[in-house]
Amino acid sequence: MSDQPSEASRPPEKPGEADTLRPPEPPAAAGTPAADEPGPSEARTAGATPADTARPSPPQASDGRRQRAQAAQQAGQPGSPWQHGAGAPVAKHDGVTARLRPPPPPLIRPAVLGSVLATALLSALFLSDGLGVNLLIVAVPAALAAFFAAQAAGRRLRPWTATWAVGGLALLAVPALRDAGWPTFLAVVSAFALGSLALHGSRSWPGVLIGSLGLFDSVVPGIIWGVRGVRARAGGSRANWGATLRTTAVALVLLVVFGTLFASADAAFAELLGSLMPEASVGEGPWRTLLFALGLAGALAAAHAAAAPVRWDGLTVRPGKPRGRAEWALPLIVLNLLFAAFITLQLVVLFGGYDKVRDVTGLNHAEYARQGFWQLLWATLLTLLVIALALRWAPRGGTGDRTLVRSVLGPLCVLTLVVVASALRRMDLYVDEYGLTRLRISVAAMELWLGVVLILILAAGVFGARFLPRAVAVSAAAGVLAFGLLSPDGLIAEQNVQRFDDGRSTSIDIDYVKGLSADAVPALDRLPEPERSCALRIIQNDVLHDDTPWYATSWGEARAKEILEKRPVKGDGSDCYRVGREGTGDGYEPDDDGYDPY
Secondary structure, X not given: OOOOOOHHHOXXXXXXXXXXXXXXXXXXXXXXXOXXXXXXXXXXXXXXXXXXXXXXXXXXXXXXXXXXXXXXHHHOOOOOOOOOOOOOOXXXXXXXXXXXXXXXXXXXXXXXXXXXXXXXXXXXXXXXXXXXXXXXXXXXXXXXXXXXXXXXXXXXOOHHHHHXXXXXXHHOHHHHHOOOHHHHHHHHHHHHHHHHHHHHOOOOHHHHHHHOOHHXXXXXXXXXXXXXXXXXXXXXXXXXXXXXXXXXXXXXXXXXXXXXXXXXHOHHHHHHHXXXXXXXXXXXXXXXXXXXXXXXXXXXXXXXXXXXXXXXXXXXXOXXXXXOHHHHHHHHHHHHHHHHHHHHHHHHHHHHOHHHHHHHHOOOHHHHHHHHHHHHHHHHHHHHHHHHHHHHOOOOOOHHHHHHHHHHHHHHHHXXXXXXXXXXXXXXXXXXXXXXXXXXXXXXXXXXHXXXXXXXXXXHHHHOOXXXXXXXXXXXXXXXXXXXXXXXHHHHHHHHHHHHXXXXXXXXXXXXXXXXXXXXXXXXXOOOOOHHHHHHHXXXXXXXXXXXXXXXXXXXXXXXXXXXXXXXXXXXXXXXXXXXXXXXXXXXXXXXXXXXXX
C-alpha cells in the first residue's frame, strides 16, 4: 500500500474557504505539467495546440470544481483514513496551539509496532513487583519505538536530543542501584521530563517548561494513530500477519516444550529459569492487564511525539515594557547595597569559625545555624525571581543599556552566591552538632543547585542567554542523578555512625536510623552491639523476608541482604528501648519550645 497521499484522503475544507479550495501548488518545474493542467499526451488527444495548453482554464471550469468541492464538503465525505495524512486526527486550524501542531505523521511502521508491543509486554511482565532494573528494561524498547518513528518521519538525531535521551536513561539507573524511595521518585520524574524534552526538542523557557510535560499531550493522538495504522497494515497484508502469528506460536510452543524438558532434567537449569522468568498468577491478571495498557499507551505516545512533535517553542511571552534607566536601576542598586551590608557581617562567620560566632552573637554554632538557614534559602529564591522580573523590564535601547544591566545584575548574582555559601555553612555547622537527616541533606542539595543556577546566569550575561533554559534543565537533571548515585540514606547513616565513633555524640538516634532504607546497611553494620542490632532489626525483616524478584531488586537491597545473611542481628530487641535515648538527635532538648525546622 502506498504511503503517499491520495486525492480522496485530503480533509474537506472549512465553510467559508470555498475561494481557496486547496493550498497553492508550487510552481511546476520546467517541462513538468502542473497538477491541474493536462499533460502533453492529453493535449494531443484533445487536438489542442501547445498554446492552448498554456491558456488558463475558463471561469466555468473553475466554478465547477468549486461547486463539486462544496458539495463534497456539505455531504461530509471523509477521505480514506488509512492513507498518509490520516494516521492521526487532522489538527484543527483554530485554537491557541494551532500553529504549534505539526502535520499528521505517516503510517506507523512495523518496526515501531514491534517496539511498542515489546514495551507493553515487558511492562505487564516486569513492572508488577516494584521498581529496579525493570524500568530500564521497559524503557529501551520504548526509546527504540520513538527512534524508529522519528526516523520514518525524517527527523535527524541532534546533539541536544541525544543529551536528553542519554540523561533520561541514566536517571533510570537510580532505581536499579538504590533502595530508597525518595531519590528513586525524583529520578523517575526527571527521566520522564528529559524523555519528553528529547522528543519535542525545546529550547526556550516556555518550551523547556511545558515540553518536559508535553508527552501527556500525545497520549490520545498516539493511541488513535496506532489503531489506524494497525488497521491499515492488517487490511493490506493479511497474509503477512498470519505468517507472523504462526511463527510466533510455533516458537512459543517449542520454548515451552523443550524448556520444560530441560528444567525437569537438571535442577540447576530449573532454578535458573525460575529466577529469570517472572511469576504470574490468575489473581494478578487485572493488574498486569492495566500495566500492559499503560505500557502500550506510553510507547505509542512517545512514538507519536517523536514523529510529530508539538512545537512548544512557538509559545512566546511578550517582553515587558522597557523602563527608564534610573527607574529600573535605582531599586536594584539599593538591593545590592543591602546585600553587601549583610554579607560583610556574614564573612566574619563564614571564615571566622565557631569562636567568632560565639563572640559576635552569644549563641553556639548550632543555634546560630538553626536561626537563619531557611531565611537565606528564601532570600536566594526571591533573588532569582527579582532577576527574572528585572530582565523582563530592563531597558533595551542599545549598548549602554546592556552594559547597565550587566553592571547591576552581575554584582547581585555574585552577592547572592555569597548568601548561598553562608546558608551552606550554617547547615554544615548544624549537621556537625546534631547529625544528618533526609530533610537537611535535601535542602542543602537544593541550596547548592540554586548556586549553580546563579553561576549559569552569570555565564549567560557574558556569553549570551541562548542556551540558558537548557543549561538550567541539564543542571537540575545532573543534580538529581548525582543525588541518587551518592545514596543519601547511605550518607546519612555514614555521617551519624562517624559522629558516634569519633565521640562527638554520646549516642546514635536509633529511632531515626532504623527507618532508613537498605542503602544504610553497610554503614550501620559498623556499629557496636546492641546499637547495631537495634538499628538493623527492621531492615533485616524487610530484606530477608522479601521475595522480590531480581528485576525489582536494587543493588543496595541485594548488598544489604548479603551483609545480613552473613551477620544477622542478635537478641530479641528487648534492650533497644534504652539504646539511643541518653540524648536527643533531633537538635533540641525536651524543654525547648519544640520547634525544629530540620
